[in-house]
Amino acid sequence: MLAQQLLNGLVVGSTYALFALGFTLMFGVLGVINLVYGFYLSLGAFIALFATQAGLSIWLALPAAALTTGVIAVVLDGLLLTPLRKAKAPELSSLMVTLGGTLFLYSLANLLFSTDIRRFPVGVVDATAYDIAGMRVSMTQLLIMGAVVVMVSALLFVMRGTRLGLGLRAMAERPDTAELMGVDSASLVRLVSLICGTLAGACGVLIGLNYNAIQPYMGEVMMLKGFAVIILGGLGDIRGALIGGLLIGMLETLTAGYIASTWKDAVGFVVLVLTLWIRPSGLFGRLAAKRA
């Protein structure tokens, strides 16, 4: 039983890791907490839903929804955050703008789509399940883990092994110096938004598949877990987001299995507050040094 729990936790946790990855990357490189990020998750799920309803296979719908979300993320970042970036506004201003944007977008989605739970058309979610060493693994779970592994590896490769990654890391360290080094920050900002939006969109599709339930506010719940993951892992730390995501996913499944499923959604918050008390920099993070 425990093994099955842990496996389910791993699947859930890998979606959290994927989600938190984009979130933390955005903070690490762009220096803002973008709360609209959670909405991208809902957006990705809805686009995939409509795409599959229109007859697209999930193999096409997943990347299409992810990329479309990425493009929308670039546009929204340009509208909401670029002006503040130019004015060198304090970080809390950006946070507030994205907060207002989030409320606006969710309310809009609520008006357009209502909060009814929608499901993928029959046949999209592959219900086949396999028996592996006494554990039940569904095709969807395999798809989720496969997709997460592919995307995380691709991202790690970009960050560690390419010139682009070097530029991104330079931006994360010292935005002003990076610019002096010839890094074109405006296009990097767009690129990061694209990558992060794509990750969140993909994550939305995967979560939609996992529970086969899609509704506008699914991103909001996820957002709270995302905070817990990135604070546990250390703000801006990629490795931390991955490990933190898996940990919280498993803790949640264990809580649901051994305590009560109603308390599952409190796990993230408890972890967050404990982290702040015990180790505020998180598992791997450094607290951002202040500059004069």
Add this chain to the structure above:
Amino acid sequence: MSAARLSLTHLTIRFGGLAAVDDVSLSVAPGTVHGLIGPNGAGKTTVFNLVSGLLAPSSGTIMLDGKEIEALPSWSRAGLGLARTFQNIRMFAQMTALETVMTGMHLRMKAGPVASILRMGRFRTEESAARDRAYEILDLVGLSQSAQLRSGDLPYGDQRRLEIARALALEPRLLLLDEPAAGMNPSETQQLEDLLGRLKQQGYTILLVEHDMHFVMRLCDEITVLNFGRKIAEGRPEAVRSNPQVIEAYLGTRVAKSLAGGS
């Protein structure tokens, strides 16, 4: 040595691979103006940030009046008599100049929330004393005409002087000035030099970062030169300006000419 107002020993801070301040030791005697110079990026502002507590050193110690302070937060250091200005001006833009200076007296004012809310006599006396003192300080820096203007609306040179006034309001034992003449025109620079001269006469101890070499040479009793985070020279102004390493460090910059021209 123990009589030093400020002493840094083997002070080092690394950002990633870069040692922005590398094994720097120096000591500032009470009542002197001590210059800290060096080309852009030499680590001068970083030294200020370390001393005032905005950054924590990787190693080394910082002593103010013989007391180790490197573990204290910036506000506690202010309580021990440390005040500073900033290279990139940091104004409380919406406040009037008068309020800005009164904010600098924060630690000297004792009336707590209860006294303030009840508007007790103690509170009123203290507020009016602080206001009067703030006018005196504004007089000293030549800004009392602008007392009621918004700090953020003042011309650039006035904002620099207001920062000094705000720091003076702390009645500091050590005043750190980071490029106070930057962006000033020649007459403003002259006024500033007069002001610093007066402060020196009144017995203030100052650690001064400045690029205007004439200014530095005339004011300072002692100069420390940094380059790439390391101390490359130290001594009296005449000795420093003719030090070949210093001239080399500044080679190709505007400062080089004024160093050469003065000797």
Add this chain to the structure above:
Amino acid sequence: MPEFVLPEVIDDFLFTYQNLVYSLGIHGLLALSMYVVLAVGQLSLGQAAFMGLGAYASALLTLKLGWSLPAALAGAMLIPAAAALIIGSPTLRLSGVYLALATIGLGEVQRLAFVNSDFTGGALGLSGIPTKAGLVSIYGSLLVALVLLVLVARSKIGRAMEAMREDELAAGALGINLPAYKLGALVASAMLAGLAGGLNAHVSSFISPNDYGFDAAVTILSFALLGGLGSPFAPILGAVILTLLPEVLRSLANYRGLVSGSIIVIAVMFMPRGLLIWRMGRIGVSSRRPS
């Protein structure tokens, strides 16, 4: 003593618009609670949660223990203050982002706790709360809070708060104890929000666990951002406008989220000082030089 009788017109008006009049006062208190945190340059998104804690605390105190209204309201202030200490203290030496992130989650967790506990009435919430609060307690609280904040603003505390908001590093370098001020502001703001919650519970007689979530938190923020932070009057103005707006324009009522959301975006981007840009002086005596 002759009984004091309200003129009939006013009486009628109050009867028709009773809920609106109560809401205005309660929203005013909430706006002030937001103002106190923003005034030191921090962002708390836990104001709705603090309000909820206050509402539940005071309701339970009157329902289960039979406490009087003032005693229950004191409880409504102390419980959220404790929550603020637990969540806020570890974030005070960190960047402001941490407090914002830590408080966002509070509302959801508290909802879970209220929904899943029989003691708090579960998903149905609590009903039958004695309606002991009214015009006097609501507007009295608002007036006291307002006067206190105005007096505090015109003292060294007000100067320190504004300095922190304008430039935290420079404020710290002047000796202002940043964590102490941040914690003080957060606790005071939690108490104000809790008080608002307690009063609300005791005029509406019914509270539900779902009223104190993300949307409510963001709406409270929009009060303060619309009004501004130049003086404590500004956030109240914001609350009044945003409470009356949906009443005047009935068609707006369904679009509250859209309105609050866009107001925040517009306020931060285009009018960072809010509608009431007048800034109150920060000196406790005349600022003129005695001749």
